[in-house]
Amino acid sequence: MDSIIFKNISKEYGDFALRDVSFSVPRGSIMGLIGENGAGKTTAIRLLLNMIRADSGTIEVFGLDHAENEREIKEQIGVVMEEDCFYESLKCKDVAAILRHIFKTWDDALFRSFVKNFGLPENKRLKEFSRGMKMKLSIAAALSHRPRLLVLDEATSGLDPIVRSEILDVFLDFIQDEEHSILISSHITSDLEKVADYITFLHGGRVVLSENKDKMLYEYGILKCGAGDFAKIDAADIVRYRKSAFGYEALTADKNAAARKYPDITLDSAGLEDVMLLMIKGETK
Ligand SMILES: Nc1ncnc2c1ncn2[C@@H]1O[C@H](COP(=O)(O)OP(=O)(O)OP(=O)(O)O)[C@@H](O)[C@H]1O
Numbered sequence: 083m084d085s086i087i088f089k090n091i092s093k094e095y096g097d098f099a100l101r102d103v104s105f106s107v108p109r110g111s112i113m114g115l116i117g118e119n120g121a122g123k124t125t126a127i128r129l130l131l132n133m134i135r136a137d138s139g140t141i142e143v144f145g146l147d148h149a150e151n152e153r154e155i156k157e158q159i160g161v162v163m164e165e166d167c168f169y170e171s172l173k174c175k176d177v178a179a180i181l182r183h184i185f186k187t188w189d190d191a192l193f194r195s196f197v198k199n200f201g202l203p204e205n206k207r208l209k210e211f212s213r214g215m216k217m218k219l220s221i222a223a224a225l226s227h228r229p230r231l232l233v234l235d236e237a238t239s240g241l242d243p244i245v246r247s248e249i250l251d252v253f254l255d256f257i258q259d260e261e262h263s264i265l266i267s268s269h270i271t272s273d274l275e276k277v278a279d280y281i282t283f284l285h286g287g288r289v290v291l292s293e294n295k296d297k298m299l300y301e302y303g304i305l306k307c308g309a310g311d312f313a314k315i316d317a318a319d320i321v322r323y324r325k326s327a328f329g330y331e332a333l334t335a336d337k338n339a340a341a342r343k344y345p346d347i348t349l350d351s352a353g354l355e356d357v358m359l360l361m362i363k364g365e366t367k
Contacts (some may be wrong), residue, residue: 084108085143085230086141088106091104091129091138091140100126100129103126107265110262115267115268116267117283120284121285126284130143130233132205144158159229159340160223161233164318168220173207174219190225193223196218200222214240214245218235222250225256230356231263232263232265233266236269238270256279272354275295283357283361299353299354303337306347317366319332319334319335319336320367322360323360333352333360333364337349354367
């Protein structure tokens with residue numbers, strides 16, 4: 083069963099539109115949402131959270147229409163947005179005191195254990211917290227009402243590698259029981275390579291790819307060659323290509339077939355960032 087299903091969602095904002103966006107997040111998995119600045123990731127998350135209304139299409143969360151069942155669904159979602167969401171004058175215990183009244187399932191002991199494990203200062207006010215501390219607090223707060231789904235918009239941006247790795251471990255723990263799921267937008271593709279099970283790639287408001295991450299990384303490859311060899315590659319074998327001062331880079335969606343067909347051309351594995359770059363900047367042959 084899927085935790086989230088976007089079906090043909092469209093939303094127009096004057097000069098920008100999210101068009102016909104469809105993807106789903108299977109239960110027990112982490113879906114990474116990637117795309118360039120302005121691709122529509124935050125818009126998709128706001129639509130999911132019913133902060134804005136779609137022009138057309140449907141969104142289901144836990145099998146329910148997200149707008150008709152908003153209250154019931156929101157009890158079961160933990161949300162972390164990029165912007166700060168708590169008053170600067172609060173301390174950790176004040177955040178708990180507020181959220182205890184909002185969420186029926188709030189778990190004080192769990193919150194305290196996150197505060198302790200994340201090393202958050204209990205006597206400082208939020209205005210004295212570093213960015214990493216604030217993000218950890220937001221994540222602790224989002225998890226302490228025991229949600230089934232965690233939705234994060236750029237939650238690890240601007241954090242150092244140590245803090246990011248601690249947070250990624252918490253995410254992996256969260257989905258361990260196969261009941262919980264995560265939708266996370268991020269520009270840090272290396273983080274998603276580590277933890278995501280699926281990737282949805284938005285470009286200019288459309289879904290370019292929505293795939294199992296391992297399958298994608300296993301199947302996509304980059305052929306690297308000069309003009310002579312590039313001319314010999316069939317257009318059908320190339321998703322997109324780029325020409326640089328060093329030659330051609332051509333993205334193929336079937337690395338193994340390309341290795342057999344073009345044994346003399348250098349073929350590298352493609353990371354998420356390579357796929358994104360070539361899809362956005364590349365041309366079709
Ligand atoms: N309330 C709004 N009114 C008009 N346009 C908007 C509004 N909110 C977002 N947009 C536009 O929608 C587009 C997509 O923005 P969005 O924030 O969803 O992108 P994003 O993929 O999250 O980008 P980033 O990686 O920079 O955070 C942008 O062109 C933005 O200007």
